[in-house]
Amino acid sequence: xxxxxxxxxxxxxxxxLRYYEKIGLIDTATKDASxxxxxxxxxxxxxxxxxxxxxxxMPLEKIKTYVAAFKTGDANNMREMLEAHLVKLHKQQADIxxxxxxxxxxxxxxxxxxxx
Amino acid sequence: xxxxxxxxxxxxxxxxLRYYEKIGLIDTATKDASxxxxxxxxxxxxxxxxxxxxxxxMPLEKIKTYVAAFKTGDANNMREMLEAHLVKLHKQQADIxxxxxxxxxxxxxxxxxxxx
DNA sequence: TGTTGACTTAGAGTATACTCTAACTTGTTA
DNA sequence: TAACAAGTTAGAGTATACTCTAAGTCAACA
Numbered sequence: 001x002x003x004x005x006x007x008x009x010x011x012x013x014x015x016x017l018r019y020y021e022k023i024g025l026i027d028t029a030t031k032d033a034s035x036x037x038x039x040x041x042x043x044x045x046x047x048x049x050x051x052x053x054x055x056x057x058m059p060l061e062k063i064k065t066y067v068a069a070f071k072t073g074d075a076n077n078m079r080e081m082l083e084a085h086l087v088k089l090h091k092q093q094a095d096i097x098x099x100x101x102x103x104x105x106x107x108x109x110x111x112x113x114x115x116x
Numbered sequence: 117x118x119x120x121x122x123x124x125x126x127x128x129x130x131x132x133l134r135y136y137e138k139i140g141l142i143d144t145a146t147k148d149a150s151x152x153x154x155x156x157x158x159x160x161x162x163x164x165x166x167x168x169x170x171x172x173x174m175p176l177e178k179i180k181t182y183v184a185a186f187k188t189g190d191a192n193n194m195r196e197m198l199e200a201h202l203v204k205l206h207k208q209q210a211d212i213x214x215x216x217x218x219x220x221x222x223x224x225x226x227x228x229x230x231x232x
Numbered sequence: 233t234g235t236t237g238a239c240t241t242a243g244a245g246t247a248t249a250c251t252c253t254a255a256c257t258t259g260t261t262a
Numbered sequence: 263t264a265a266c267a268a269g270t271t272a273g274a275g276t277a278t279a280c281t282c283t284a285a286g287t288c289a290a291c292a
Contacts, residue, residue, distance in 0.1 A: 004268065004269080013250090013251080015251055016249085016251080018270095019249080019250065034269080035269080036268085036270075049222075052218055056215040059248070060248075061248090082219055089216050089219065090216070093213075096172065097209075099172040103198055107195065107198045110194055118238080130238090132279085135280065135281085150240095150287080150289075151287080175279090176278075
């Protein structure tokens with residue numbers, strides 16, 4: 001799989017994929033005969049997981065640490081990070097519930113005041 | 117209420133409050149005899165609402181638009197924005213549910229592989 | 233009255249995460 | 263074989279949102 005296809009599959013632009021390589025978030029890709037990056041299922045999974053972490057609010061530096069723990073097989077560290085991440089996700093869930101509540105009440109009072 | 121107290125009440129730093137004023141997100145505060153910004157319940161509510169929108173992922177530019185609609189009394193625009201925001205919040209809720217699921221499964225498989 | 237802490241301004245600096253440009257090479261199709 | 267799309271690099275530029283600095287003013291207390 002070339003970089004353009006990986007970009008399509010993951011929704012991450014080719015620019016960003018090269019950027020992730022540059023900052024050391026992902027390993028330097030192996031290159032084919034013509035010097036083009038070559039990716040497989042492993043990279044596809046990795047990028048999708050990175051996207052999942054990033055979208056749930058983890059900064060790239062922390063994702064980098066997680067990926068590094070994965071690469072060195074540091075399961076303890078990985079488990080710790082995932083557990084901390086779960087806690088954050090649960091907090092986000094509660095926060096959003098609260099924001100939904102506040103927004104819904106705001107909207108309701110807005111509708112009320114404009115119909116009278 | 118002076119800027120330091122508003123900062124304490126809202127959790128937004130004095131630097132950031134002045135920044136919000138500078139970018140036009142909030143109006144230039146009235147000043148007391150010694151030139152210090154003076155805030156009341158209205159500003160406290162406004163900043164708390166801004167924090168709520170910001171924390172639920174709305175960029176400052178959009179918040180600015182909302183606040184502007186509020187100032188001009190454009191209830192239609194406000195309602196539209198709030199409804200769009202609710203949709204986004206519901207999407208976020210679903211996303212987080214998904215991320216929780218993925219993370220929990222990741223953690224479970226990690227624990228499994230390290231205990232055997 | 234002196235010192236401490238909070239306030240003021242304009243403007244510079246920082247952090248995060250891209251995003252784009254220029255100049256070039258390679259692969260595929262008409 | 264010409265042209266066009268997609269790949270390569272190093273490095274510059276952008277967007278968002280702060281965050282801090284310098285130099286000064288003001289208010290309250292010992």
